[in-house]
Amino acid sequence: MRFPWNRMETELNSEVAHHLHELTAEFERRGYSHQDAVRMAKREFGGAEQVKERCRDERRWAWLSGLRQDFAFALRQMRRSPGFALTAVLTLALGIAANVIVFGVLQAMVLQPIDVPHADRVMTLSLSTSAFPLIAWPEVRDVRDGNTLLSAVAAYSFENVGMEASGVARPVWGYEVSGQYFEVVAIQPFLGRLLGRVDDDRQGASEAAVLSWPAWKNDFGADPDIVGKTVRVNKHPYTIVGVTPQGFYGTEKISQPAIFLSLANEASLGGGHWLEQRTDKTVFSIVRIKDGVTLPQARAELDAIAARIRRQYPAEEETLGFKLARPGLLGDTLGGPARAFLAGVMFLAGIVLLAACANLGSLFAARTADRAREIAIRLAIGSSRWRILRQVLVEALVISILGGACACGLSWMALTGLANWHPPTEYPIKFSVLPQPSLILVALLIAVLAGVVFGVMPLRQIFKTDPNDAIKSGGSQSFAGRRWALRDCLLAAQIALCCITVTAAFVSLRGLGKALTMDLGFQPRNAVVTKFDLSPAGYSSEAAGQFQRRLLERVSQLPGVKAAGYANTTPLKGDLSSARVFSQQTTDFRPSNKAFTAYFFDVSPGYFAAAGTSLLAGRDVSFTDTAKTPAVALVNREFARRLFHSGDAVGRYFKNPSGLTIQIVGMVADGKYLSITEDQQPAAFYPISRDASTLTALVVRPRGDTADMAATIRKVVRDLDSSVPIRESSDWDSQLRLSFFPTQVATVALSLFGAFGLLLSIAGTFGLASYTVSKRLRELSIRVALGAQAKQILSAALGRMLILLGTGSAAGMVLGAAASRLLSAIVYQAGARDPLVLAAVAFTMVLTGSLSVAGPVRRALHLDPARLLREQ
Amino acid sequence: MTDKKTDLIQGTLDLLILKTVAHEPIHGYGIAQRILLTSKDILQVQQGSLYPALHRLQRKGLLTSEWRESGSGPMAKYYSLTAAGRKSLQEEKAQWQRYAGAVALVLES
Numbered sequence: 001m002r003f004p005w006n007r008m009e010t011e012l013n014s015e016v017a018h019h020l021h022e023l024t025a026e027f028e029r030r031g032y033s034h035q036d037a038v039r040m041a042k043r044e045f046g047g048a049e050q051v052k053e054r055c056r057d058e059r060r061w062a063w064l065s066g067l068r069q070d071f072a073f074a075l076r077q078m079r080r081s082p083g084f085a086l087t088a089v090l091t092l093a094l095g096i097a098a099n100v101i102v103f104g105v106l107q108a109m110v111l112q113p114i115d116v117p118h119a120d121r122v123m124t125l126s127l128s129t130s131a132f133p134l135i136a137w138p139e140v141r142d143v144r145d146g147n148t149l150l151s152a153v154a155a156y157s158f159e160n161v162g163m164e165a166s167g168v169a170r171p172v173w174g175y176e177v178s179g180q181y182f183e184v185v186a187i188q189p190f191l192g193r194l195l196g197r198v199d200d201d202r203q204g205a206s207e208a209a210v211l212s213w214p215a216w217k218n219d220f221g222a223d224p225d226i227v228g229k230t231v232r233v234n235k236h237p238y239t240i241v242g243v244t245p246q247g248f249y250g251t252e253k254i255s256q257p258a259i260f261l262s263l264a265n266e267a268s269l270g271g272g273h274w275l276e277q278r279t280d281k282t283v284f285s286i287v288r289i290k291d292g293v294t295l296p297q298a299r300a301e302l303d304a305i306a307a308r309i310r311r312q313y314p315a316e317e318e319t320l321g322f323k324l325a326r327p328g329l330l331g332d333t334l335g336g337p338a339r340a341f342l343a344g345v346m347f348l349a350g351i352v353l354l355a356a357c358a359n360l361g362s363l364f365a366a367r368t369a370d371r372a373r374e375i376a377i378r379l380a381i382g383s384s385r386w387r388i389l390r391q392v393l394v395e396a397l398v399i400s401i402l403g404g405a406c407a408c409g410l411s412w413m414a415l416t417g418l419a420n421w422h423p424p425t426e427y428p429i430k431f432s433v434l435p436q437p438s439l440i441l442v443a444l445l446i447a448v449l450a451g452v453v454f455g456v457m458p459l460r461q462i463f464k465t466d467p468n469d470a471i472k473s474g475g476s477q478s479f480a481g482r483r484w485a486l487r488d489c490l491l492a493a494q495i496a497l498c499c500i501t502v503t504a505a506f507v508s509l510r511g512l513g514k515a516l517t518m519d520l521g522f523q524p525r526n527a528v529v530t531k532f533d534l535s536p537a538g539y540s541s542e543a544a545g546q547f548q549r550r551l552l553e554r555v556s557q558l559p560g561v562k563a564a565g566y567a568n569t570t571p572l573k574g575d576l577s578s579a580r581v582f583s584q585q586t587t588d589f590r591p592s593n594k595a596f597t598a599y600f601f602d603v604s605p606g607y608f609a610a611a612g613t614s615l616l617a618g619r620d621v622s623f624t625d626t627a628k629t630p631a632v633a634l635v636n637r638e639f640a641r642r643l644f645h646s647g648d649a650v651g652r653y654f655k656n657p658s659g660l661t662i663q664i665v666g667m668v669a670d671g672k673y674l675s676i677t678e679d680q681q682p683a684a685f686y687p688i689s690r691d692a693s694t695l696t697a698l699v700v701r702p703r704g705d706t707a708d709m710a711a712t713i714r715k716v717v718r719d720l721d722s723s724v725p726i727r728e729s730s731d732w733d734s735q736l737r738l739s740f741f742p743t744q745v746a747t748v749a750l751s752l753f754g755a756f757g758l759l760l761s762i763a764g765t766f767g768l769a770s771y772t773v774s775k776r777l778r779e780l781s782i783r784v785a786l787g788a789q790a791k792q793i794l795s796a797a798l799g800r801m802l803i804l805l806g807t808g809s810a811a812g813m814v815l816g817a818a819a820s821r822l823l824s825a826i827v828y829q830a831g832a833r834d835p836l837v838l839a840a841v842a843f844t845m846v847l848t849g850s851l852s853v854a855g856p857v858r859r860a861l862h863l864d865p866a867r868l869l870r871e872q
Numbered sequence: 873m874t875d876k877k878t879d880l881i882q883g884t885l886d887l888l889i890l891k892t893v894a895h896e897p898i899h900g901y902g903i904a905q906r907i908l909l910t911s912k913d914i915l916q917v918q919q920g921s922l923y924p925a926l927h928r929l930q931r932k933g934l935l936t937s938e939w940r941e942s943g944s945g946p947m948a949k950y951y952s953l954t955a956a957g958r959k960s961l962q963e964e965k966a967q968w969q970r971y972a973g974a975v976a977l978v979l980e981s
Contacts, residue, residue: 011949014939015900018948019919022901025945045919054924 012052020045049381057384070394077395085399087763088363092403092451093410094756095356096443100411102349105418106342116185116248118291125153125285125302128321133284137178137263139309140285143322144180146305149293152183155263155283158252163259164232165219172215172258174233175250181260184288185251191216192227192242199262206262209238213246215258233259251286251327286327299324318591348504348753351497353443355757357450358494359764364396364451365490366771389456396451403451404444488800492808494764498757499812499845505754506840507816512747521636521671522571523612524732527701528709529570530717531727534694538723545692547720549623552604554716555700560709564700565607567685568693571673572736576601581682582655583643589657596642598635599673599681602688608634608668610699618650618666625687632687634666639682699732758848766852769801773856780860790861797860798853809845813838885917885925887968890953890961893935897950899942900926926951934960 020041027037045051078085116122125143126133137155144153154177161174175181179200187194190213199206209231211220220226230237238261250257263283289298302322309317368375375388534544548566555564569576580594605622608615616637625632633654640649649664656662673681702709710729717724728735773780780797788796892903892910903926904917929935934957942948953961 011939014947015923015949018899018942018946019901019923021946022899022942047920051920051923054920055927057924 008056012055016045016048016052020048047381053381053383067390067394070391071398073391074395074398078398084363084367084767085402087767088360088399088451089403089406091356091359091363091760091763092400092447093406094759095353096404096407096447097410097414098349098352098753098756099346100407100443101414102342102345104411104415106346116187116251118186118288121151121289121291122184122251122327123287123289123298123324124327125287126323126325128323129319133325134282135285137283139317139320140178140283142309143285143287143302143305146308147301149290149298149301150287151290152180152288153285154178154181154184154287155285156181156251157263157283158250158257161233161259163215163219165215166221173250173256175257175260176263177260178263178283181286184286185248186288187245187248189242190245191224192240194242194244195260195262200264206264207238208241208262209233210242210244210260211240212244212250212256212258212260213248214256216243219258231259233261287324295324344504345749345753348501348750351500352753352756352760353446355494355497355501355760355764357446358490358497359760359767360399360450361453362490362494362764363767366767368392392456393452396456397448400444400448400451404447407443407447488768488804491764491768492804492811495761495805495808495845496812496815498761498764499809499841500816501750501753501757502844503813503816503837503841505751505757506837506844507834508747508750510834510837510840518676519669519671520571520676521613521669521673523701524736527610527612527699527732528713528729529732529735530696530698530700530710530713530729532696532717532724533727534696534724539694541692541694544694544696545689548604548688548692548696548698551698551717551720552606554720555698555713556606558712558716560703562701562703563606563609564698565610566604566696566698567607567688568602568695568697570611570697570699570732571601571671572676576674580657581639581643581684582657582659584653584655584661586655587659589655589659594657595654596682598639599683601683601685602691602693603634603685604688607685607699610701612701613671614669616667616669618664620666621685621687621689623687623689625689627690631660631662631690632665633662634668634685635664636668636683637670638680639684640664640667642682758844761845762848762852765801765805765849766855768804769798769853769856770859772801773797773860781864785866793860794857798857801853802849805845805849809842809849812845813841816841884968885921886929887961887964888915888917889922889925889929890934890957890964893951894953894958894961897938897940897952899948899950901948903951929957933957 020038023041023044024034024037027040028034032040042048124133125135125140127135127139135155140153140155143150147153156175156177158173158175161172163172163174177195179195179197182194182196189210192210194210195206195208199208211226211231216222216226223229226240227242229240231240232238244260289295299322302324306320306322310320378388379385534547539547552564552566555561576599578597578599580589580591581596581598582589582593583595586593586595603621605620608620615634618634621632621634635643635649637647640647643649643654644652647667649667652664653661654664668685670680671683672678673683698713700709700713710731714726714729717726717729776797780793783793783796888907889903892898892906898906900919900922904919904922907915907917926935930937930951933954935951936954937949937951939947940950
């Protein structure tokens with residue numbers, strides 16, 4: 001293919017050649033020899049290249065052909081200095097990718113509403129008195145029946161259930177929904193029908209199940225005749241009546257349900273009779289506001305309903321109030337921390353991008369300064385300034401586009417990876433994150449802008465100087481002089497910014513370290529926890545108590561068991577019960593008179609020894625503590641401190657909400673109960689023999705290895721009764737992974753940014769140091785030749801670098817310390833003022849700083865002045 | 873050959889080129905030679921200005937060109953006027969005469 005500019009170029013050459021030919025002929029006619037005539041013709045014609053260049057400028061295709069040349073030139077330049085190109089592209093790719101990934105997650109998790117029609121009308125209904133959006137089913141029912149402004153009101157709860165498909169049971173999220181749930185989300189079934197009001201009109205009304213589209217597709221092979229077939233959930237048969245449409249992922253963003261069952265079936269599924277208790281806040285509620293009704297109107301009506309309920313049930317509902325919040329993240333509970341964390345990470349990502357831009361800026365500045373001589377020559381032989389500007393622009397553009405392309409690939413991989421990733425927990429958590437094309441575009445735009453701005457800025461300097469000077473001085477003196485140049489400031493800024501990310505990374509690493517080694521109040525390491533519920537196997541609470549005691553006796557006799565005990569649940573599992581605590585003097589037990597609210601556990605004798613919780617004073621619970629003997633309890637130190645303002649609690653009393661006086665017979669060490677980031681909470685432990693629970697968590701601490709213990713205990717339980725469904729039996733550590741999950745995710749994310757920051761600062765420092773040394777090689781070699789010592793050479797060559805590194809790092813650490821406050825929501829005990837963190841950051845910055853100037857320093861020290869001066 | 877040259881007044885080169893090309897198709901070297909000849913060796917056109925001007929006029933559509941054998945060897949690019957060029961020549965010529973007459977009036981007053 002021939003391009004117009006190719007033809008034009010040939011023609012231009014021929015035209016000039018013809019002119020020269022005619023001139024030569026003229027001189028020959030005047031009697032000169034051929035050689036002389038050629039020489040004189042050339043002199044007469046003048047600068048042929050200059051003429052051609054000016055002709056090119058006049059041509060129609062000039063800009064296009066010039067652009068093509070510029071692109072070719074830019075690529076050739078990049079091939080010639082791959083180090084510069086690679087650094088610049090990598091810098092950009094990292095900076096952009098970080099932002100695209102973080103913003104992608106932010107968008108999916110926080111900004112985007114749940115995917116249902118008119119999502120702005122859908123709200124979570126919860127209690128104004130509690131942060132966690134759990135509510136009692138009777139309260140939801142009161143709102144459902146008493147309102148005029150809501151088009152639908154539903155309750156739901158989600159549970160990890162075992163769903164059998166093609167003969168294999170798999171743990172999945174099951175939503176138990178009340179009759180109006182699908183009216184709230186307003187979706188149409190993909191197959192069959194959805195659950196409706198008829199499935200919910202009385203307890204156990206319906207054995208109907210609705211599958212989610214992904215479950216239908218993956219677990220049931222997209223069977224078109226699925227409706228009417230049977231699926232077993234927790235061993236109980238249900239009839240499949242329909243499939244939800246593709247793209248419906250339930251109303252919680254992280255738990256995508258596989259199956260929907262009727263809430264009226266809770267009795268057969270979870271064995272609970274909690275549904276009718278006003279004090280048991282156990283379900284989530286979601287409502288749809290009627291079109292045309294404003295949020296304040298809806299709130300006002302809810303307030304009126306709450307007032308009515310308060311009057312009707314003064315004892316149980318004294319403080320009742322409702323609130324509405326955006327749905328998706330457990331109501332909005334996770335919304336706050338998630339937003340705070342993502343804002344923090346977004347801030348860091350922005351810093352990485354800024355640092356990348358600064359890095360790019362100093363790279364381009366150094367590069368343009370390097371090319372001062374070349375540019376001066378081009379100006380001298382007739383290149384227009386616009387032409388030079390355009391060429392620099394094109395080069396910046398090529399690098400930006402390459403960097404952007406790499407970033408797109410990187411972020412695409414990361415986000416799809418995240419979407420397909422299943423966190424290592426027993427719960428099927430899933431992120432529905434997809435890369436946003438618009439986002440990549442924006443990031444690309446930022447990068448191009450950064451490249452162009454920083455590429456062009458240094459040109460001003462060159463245009464101001466006289467080409468002659470620049471050529472003579474080799475372009476060095478006027479640009480690498482004593483003055484602080486733009487790129488110096490950029491480097492300091494970049495180091496400061498990178499230092500922030502490094503500080504954040506270390507703060508979170510330190511936090512994770514503390515979290516992993518912190519005192520939980522029990523020792524999850526080297527212990528096995530076995531959990532099961534006896535009610536599906538048909539046990540009454542009394543029979544359950546007997547079964548548990550028999551099991552404990554068997555297990556205690558196993559060889560290798562150091563200690564064993566059981567409880568209704570274990571800490572950090574999220575299924576705690578809490579209750580109000582009253583002082584002994586209280587006679588009126590309304591909620592406002594409480595001393596505080598504490599977590600309550602039911603434990604067996606030996607539980608504390610098995611769990612590794614130290615008994616500080618008094619005695620352990622005993623099987624002789626029953627419902628017929630005086631009520632006793634053990635409390636933790638925090639409980640004693642809050643109630644008695646002293647550590648001396650044994651022998652003293654407190655009252656429960658029904659007015660029963662309970663004697664404290666022992667005190668145990670404080671621990672973590674709901675989450676590892678919680679402030680110290682009070683907790684109390686009742687003897688499980690007083691009121692046996694069918695929920696069982698057996699804790700066994702073996703003498704040596706835990707390897708076979710879990711299997712052994714499974715076998716013991718099965719030997720006692722094979723119909724008992726064991727929920728889990730495994731190392732306590734591994735069961736606690738979910739608790740450490742947010743901290744781990746935060747640490748991974750922040751460490752990644754720290755690494756990005758370090759990479760960037762190494763690239764920037766190394767680039768500028770080697771640039772400084774190479775610019776001043778001549779001066780340095782003269783110094784060496786005149787007998788300068790190594791120390792003097794170093795301070796001459798890199799003294800300024802060290803000042804920049806120092807100020808940048810110091811400023812970065814101060815800023816980083818301030819920024820770390822943002823992290824405290826997620827990271828356990830995040831604090832940048834920790835001397836260890838400060839030392840680590842300082843050490844890292846010094847280390848990377850030294851590493852990145854090491855090369856240039858070696859070069860400066862190993863100068864051979866004779867050779868160098870000869871070469872120049 | 874470079875002795876008695878006079879630099880062209882800015883803006884007159886285009887007019888001289890148009891006029892010179894109007895007689896017959898002619899190549900760049902010929903244009904320079906003819907201007908020198910007809911101005912009795914006074915107006916010397918610099919190659920550095922001539923060729924960019926030719927390209928500019930061609931881009932504007934006033935000139936057209938074709939490649940032909942020149943009398944003395946290699947192919948040469950021969951320029952000729954287009955209709956638009958002919959019209960432009962008339963206008964520029966009239967304008968120049970007005971201008972030159974005005975300058976003469978002022979100088980002789």
